[in-house]
Amino acid sequence: MKGRSTAAPQLGSISRKGSAAVNSGPQPPTNPLALIAELTHRCPLHCVYCSNPLELQNRASELDTATWTRVFQEAGQAGVLQTDLTGGEPLARTDIIELVQAARSAGLYVNLITSGLPLDEARLAKLIDAGLDHLQLSFQGAREEIAAEISGTKSHAQKLRVLEWLKQVRVAVTLNFVIHRSNIDQIDQMLALAESSSATRVEFANVQYYGWAFANRERLLPTRPQLDRSIEILKAAQERLRGRIRVEYVVPDYYAKYPKPCMGGWGRKLMLITPTGDALPCHAAQIIPGLQFENVKDRSLSKIWENSAAFQKFRGEAWMQEPCRTCDRREQDFGGCRCQALLLAGDPYATDPVCSLAPTRGKVDAILEAVNKPSPAEPSLTTPVWLYRPNPA
Amino acid sequence: MTPDMQSHPRLAPGCRLGENNQQRALLMPERALRLNGPSLEIVQRCDGQHTVQQIITDLQQIYSKAEPKKVETDILDYLARLRDQRALDFT
Numbered sequence: 001m002k003g004r005s006t007a008a009p010q011l012g013s014i015s016r017k018g019s020a021a022v023n024s025g026p027q028p029p030t031n032p033l034a035l036i037a038e039l040t041h042r043c044p045l046h047c048v049y050c051s052n053p054l055e056l057q058n059r060a061s062e063l064d065t066a067t068w069t070r071v072f073q074e075a076g077q078a079g080v081l082q083t084d085l086t087g088g089e090p091l092a093r094t095d096i097i098e099l100v101q102a103a104r105s106a107g108l109y110v111n112l113i114t115s116g117l118p119l120d121e122a123r124l125a126k127l128i129d130a131g132l133d134h135l136q137l138s139f140q141g142a143r144e145e146i147a148a149e150i151s152g153t154k155s156h157a158q159k160l161r162v163l164e165w166l167k168q169v170r171v172a173v174t175l176n177f178v179i180h181r182s183n184i185d186q187i188d189q190m191l192a193l194a195e196s197s198s199a200t201r202v203e204f205a206n207v208q209y210y211g212w213a214f215a216n217r218e219r220l221l222p223t224r225p226q227l228d229r230s231i232e233i234l235k236a237a238q239e240r241l242r243g244r245i246r247v248e249y250v251v252p253d254y255y256a257k258y259p260k261p262c263m264g265g266w267g268r269k270l271m272l273i274t275p276t277g278d279a280l281p282c283h284a285a286q287i288i289p290g291l292q293f294e295n296v297k298d299r300s301l302s303k304i305w306e307n308s309a310a311f312q313k314f315r316g317e318a319w320m321q322e323p324c325r326t327c328d329r330r331e332q333d334f335g336g337c338r339c340q341a342l343l344l345a346g347d348p349y350a351t352d353p354v355c356s357l358a359p360t361r362g363k364v365d366a367i368l369e370a371v372n373k374p375s376p377a378e379p380s381l382t383t384p385v386w387l388y389r390p391n392p393a
Numbered sequence: 394m395t396p397d398m399q400s401h402p403r404l405a406p407g408c409r410l411g412e413n414n415q416q417r418a419l420l421m422p423e424r425a426l427r428l429n430g431p432s433l434e435i436v437q438r439c440d441g442q443h444t445v446q447q448i449i450t451d452l453q454q455i456y457s458k459a460e461p462k463k464v465e466t467d468i469l470d471y472l473a474r475l476r477d478q479r480a481l482d483f484t
Contacts, residue, residue: 031414033425079414081425109411109420134407134422172407172422200405200479201422243394246479248423 031079032305033264035108036272036283037068039099040088044117046152046388047140049178049213049220051283052088056392062275065095067297069102071273074301076106080271086113088275091123097130104131111136113176116162117155124165134172136203137162142189146182152388163197174201179230179249180220181371187233194245204234204249210284210339215387221371227255254364258329259336259352266314266338271305279304281311284339288348314338314348321349323357396445396472400483403441408480410436421480431456435471439481445472 041056063071075083083103090096091114103110112127113136127135137159140147144156166173175194177183183190187204194202207213207220222230231251238247253260263270263282272280278293279301285291291310305311313319317330324335335341336352344353344363351358396402408421410428417433419426428436434455438448449468453461475481 076413081411081413081418081420082423107411107413109409109425111422133409133420136422170406172405174422198406200407243476244479246477 031302032075032271033079033081033269034271035071035075035080035083035301036270037071037083037085037099037103038087038272038274039063039068039085039090039093039096040275041392042092043087043089043115043389043391044092044153045089045115045140045155046390047150047178047212048152048216048386048388049150049180049207050389051208051211051213052389053211053284053286054215056390057275058392062093063273063277063296065098065102067277068099069106071296071301072099072103072106072108076108078302078305080108080301082109082111084111084113089115089118091115091118097123097126100127100130100132104133109133113138115151115155116159117153119158119162119165121165121168124162124169128169128171132171134174135166136174136176137166138176138178139190139193140178141183142177142186142193146186149386150180150182152386163193167198172201173197173199174203175199176203176205179204179206179222181222181226182219184222184226184230187230191233191237191241191247195241199245201246201248204230204247206250206252208250208253210287210343212387212389214343217367218371219385221252221254221367223372224255224368227251253337253340253352253354254368256354257356259333259340259355261333262337262340262352265334267305267311268315268334271301271311279308279310281314282337282339285310287339288342319349321351323359324351327357394473395469396476396483398446398449399444401441401444402439402448402472402476402481402483404436404439405479405482419475419480421478424478426480431467432471435468436475439472439475441484445469448472 040062041052042059072083085099090112093099100110110132111134112132116137139159140150147156148154175197177190209217213220234247234249241247267281272283273296274280277296279296280293291313293310294304294308320330320335324330336355338348340352341350342348345360350360353360353364355361408419411418411420417428419428419436431452434452435448438451449465452468453464456464472481
């Protein structure tokens with residue numbers, strides 16, 4: 001499982017002014033555009049920033065092949081364009097080949113987000129034959145030591161093997177580096193790794209602070225000078241690699257001036273299905289008290305999308321408080337993240353506290369101040385104080 | 394950088410045409426581009442067989458009411474943008 005990504009697929013339209021035919025601009029979607037399928041919480045890694053909930057579901061409670069197949073069909077019929085097969089480690093599912101095939105047959109663009117651990121060349125070939133479009137390989141660092149410390153597992157050498165196999169097959173490859181204080185100074189080496197691979201895209205996603213990452217936040221947040229330096233390097237890399245590798249990055253929103261448009265807006269673009277079949281508007285929504293989630297075993301995706309109380313809860317603007325309610329940016333960032341509002345302001349209706357206009361911004365500034373305070377010594381690698389994500393019981 | 398007129402654009406690995414709700418789209422990692430009219434005509438010809446020049450000539454015929462130079466500029470610009478998004482390889 002990678003760190004939580006809140007990027008929504010962009011549905012752009014290309015307007016060609018002055019040509020014989022001109023496209024219309026993007027319409028607000030009336031259906032979800034992407035389905036995040038968390039196939040399992042089982043994972044060989046134990047990353048300290050995992051976006052899975054603190055309470056993990058076990059294998060016995062996971063949806064079966066037939067139910068996932070139906071979910072993919074319903075998604076395709078509802079107009080969903082892409083699905084992310086993720087977890088946990090999606091390759092921990094013994095039926096993963098069938099699931100890729102089912103998603104592709106349903107008309108979906110199939111992304112697999114994996115650590116690459118339970119993979120060999122033969123299995124990779126089968127995944128591609130089954131219709132896999134895009135493999136996203138997560139990295140915990142550019143080197144073995146830090147990767148092992150973060151994931152509580154030796155996995156880096158296997159990832160390097162996977163990169164070699166990927167050169168032999170035709171599939172889109174993204175390298176996903178999850179960035180935090182202990183590896184943010186390795187970005188040059190990470191870029192070199194991407195350049196030596198067949199990747200057409202590399203993502204540097206700073207950890208976002210929910211779940212396991214929230215529990216480990218004080219050791220994960222980079223300092224301001226680290227962040228500034230990394231952005232400088234990444235901007236230069238975007239120019240240098242233009243046309244070869246798409247370089248994308250996400251900064252930690254604690255350092256941002258305005259909040260992220262979390263999930264592209266609540267219930268506007270994305271739908272997440274948990275291993276047991278609960279339909280959520282975002283990865284962390286289960287932490288918000290009082291939300292009732294519907295399950296795909298009981299209702300169709302379309303019905304859940306349209307009618308589920310959880311999806312309607314923060315859709316649109318009616319729920320907003322000041323300053324969001326009258327803010328010019330409310331259609332750009334939708335008030336930011338509801339889960340972050342709960343975690344930092346204690347109120348899921350509040351303006352996301354990372355916003356410079358939020359009355360609770362001081363809480364974020366206090367956290368940053370503590371992180372940026374000159375400290376006598378960096379914590380030693382030999383005395384880890386991480387809270388590792390375990391495997392489901 | 395402008396694409397070479399004699400090169401053959403081809404959709405990059407993991408980029409393909411899709412359709413949903415009667416809307417054609419170019420599907421690629423973490424993105425989908427809606428395709429209508431000219432953009433669809435262009436992408437359908439990015440098959441490793443057509444040269445950039447041939448695509449321009451075809452489109453100038455289809456959109457014969459538009460100014461030919463403008464069609465050429467628009468196509469070169471569009472192909473460069475798709476390349477920068479890593480949706481195209483040129484051979």
